[in-house]
Amino acid sequence: MNGIQAAILPDGRRLHLQHGPIDLVIRADGAPEEVRAAYAQATAAFQDVLGTLVRELAMLRAPLGDTRPPVEGPVALRMVDACWPYRHEFITPMAAVAGAVADHVLEKMLAGRTIERAFVNDGGDIAFHLSAGWRLNCGVVADLTAPSVDGTIALTAEMPVRGIATSGRAAKGRGGRSFSFGIADAVTVLAADAAAADAAATMIANAVDLPGHPAITRGPACEIDPDSDLGDRLVTLDVGPLPAAAVRAALAAGAARAEALRRTGHIYGAVLVLQQQFATVGARVDRLAA
């Protein structure tokens, strides 16, 4: 046994792949034999994803600088590509790992297949495929610690969006899995692929911040997770109730960052949520009742 789980979920339509920390929920729509073949390809492609990543993990955990790390794995290459625009700030390729895995598995799943619509959901970072005339309604989660669908974004085949990712401050052990320098409850980003959306969501979520505010508890990332790629940098551990004006100020800082990324073509749109308030950039969100 290699520890990889592959199973069709009880609804009979979706494929679940899991290995170590990677959990993928996959759905493809099309002719039954095409879907079966696509799922077989996804499962096959998944076999060495984690192992290949781990071999280059040290490089992927190191901050990006002016020299491109010489990674070779297909997922690692996607991670570095997605994070490359942010190399002059602090970022490690790990910021895009979930999206990059989703993109990689989606591409391998679709190769040579005729599939109308498909998605690979890697813990909320989603790569998807839409053929002409198809659409995907994406739920937006405003609070990772109390997940529910707070709004939907309708994605059509004509839109230049094939990836969606959500980042937030729900830290490890507090409902989330990763760390943020910022305080956003959630930042959802639409971009050309999931890896690009993942990296951008991380950076925008970092920008939703109120430096020095007393309601924000921060601590070194390595005290929670000794292997964190963020080392002893201070990450957000908890955010107490904030005055409405402070929430608006923090969201405005994040929205400005998102708007700059939208204008330079790095993202298509974003939804930022903090303590029952939200801001949108580019994207149209239906019935978000935050």
Next chain:
Amino acid sequence: MTETKKSTDTPTDAALADARTKGADGIVTCDACPVLCRIRPGKTGACDRYGNVEGRLVRMDPFVVTQKIAAADGRLVPFFGQDWDGNPISGRTTFVTGIGAGTTYPDYKPAPFIVSSEVDGVDMVTVVTEGIFSYCGVKVKIDTDRYVGPEQAAVRVQGEQVGHVTTAEYGSQMLAIGGVRHLTGGSKKEGTVTCDTLLTLCNKGAVEMTIDGGATLVVQAGRPPIINGVQEERMRVGCGSATIGMFARQWFGHADEVIVVDDHITGVLTEHQAGRFLDMRPAGIRVRGRKSTPGRYFQVANPGTGWGGTDITDPLQIIDKIDPKVAWPGLKLLMVSTTGEHAAWYVLDENLQPRPAEMPPEIRKVVERIGENCEPALCTVLFMAGAGGSLRAGVTENPVRLTRSVRAALTRVTSGGAPVYVWPGGGITYMVDVTLMPDQSFGYVPTPAIVAPIEFTLRLDDYRALGGHVEHVRPLASIATEPRLKLAAWRDDNPWPVTPPAAARKGAAE
């Protein structure tokens, strides 16, 4: 949680050795997958499936199997992994619980285990599953007479309402926590906090809660309550009137009057039937409050955390007047609470004013006896939930037959192996004492809802008769190959579920 015996995946030896050398500060290196997470004590790895519990790598969502301790050496006999001695797994000693049978991953639940074993020549089937309960909650019994808050008052955790104060029971305050209205009917935060509160209480953890217009409590199953920062020690022996009745003879001859201060019924010995029976001379000391029957008074003070569950800190405050025509100088007065925790001895001076005096040993002995007769004050937590249609459908194609089979006592319901009480009436609504269940029996899903183990044990032929999923029945021995197994010791005070029904009324369910 289970100690992992060996990796389910194989990192290279070199990588493993390298990771191990970094170990320090109680950090455990997880070898369950190639990531080789180093996990600090109390934390989990990147997957959240493995964690560091007191320096050991454990599977956080284990599948728990319980085993009676072999009489020979008093140790569990592991039947999986490298330590398995090869002995067959017997239904006499091994019971598969529902703990970990499902998974906390949203939408992803493997089929429940349907395990057969032979006991006393009868094929028994245990259907093992985890229920995801939105309709669930806990009833908390808090052994105290201290006032915790008005009936129906909101019980809050982190400011969110998670339940309410319900009808008080003898010597205990009762809380109803959870339920569908707080889990899914309120705001998201209310649901999350309620779910977290239920999970902590059910897994035998401590929760601090506040009651609107009442006290701040720390509640933990099997532990004394902490009320406004003070740990409760004892349950009262009885109400003030009952205390008078129980100890009247022992006070007689040593005290001229005894007043037992109680928020419910304060007792006055010489007016009480017990004192009259002993022909005691009336003392003329009138207490405040509303007289019920002779020597029994309601509402002598306000509820509180002082003497006998009142707000009284100086017991003389409850004395309304001392009748000079009846009382006499030198009258010896004992004032005591219903737990014996508070007691004071007075002698009336020439102006009939009570003066504190040293308590005689005979009296102190009886005060101590009150305390001795008080049971330790505990919080007890009963989890209560209803098995819905889909859960029952996981057991049989015809869910109502399962309900009928439970009613007819052909099917035994357990939760993590612990006995449950099944409410009469429709459905399978049950209550279970969480302290009888293995540790960490409960989980949650983000709905939010609580995940609790539930097992249905019955004869194979009865299972077939009620339309069970017989094609999915697997022998007990086959679970030895199941990954993430955890072996837990069986609690000897729980009845063994896998015995054929004593009065094997074949056909009773048909």
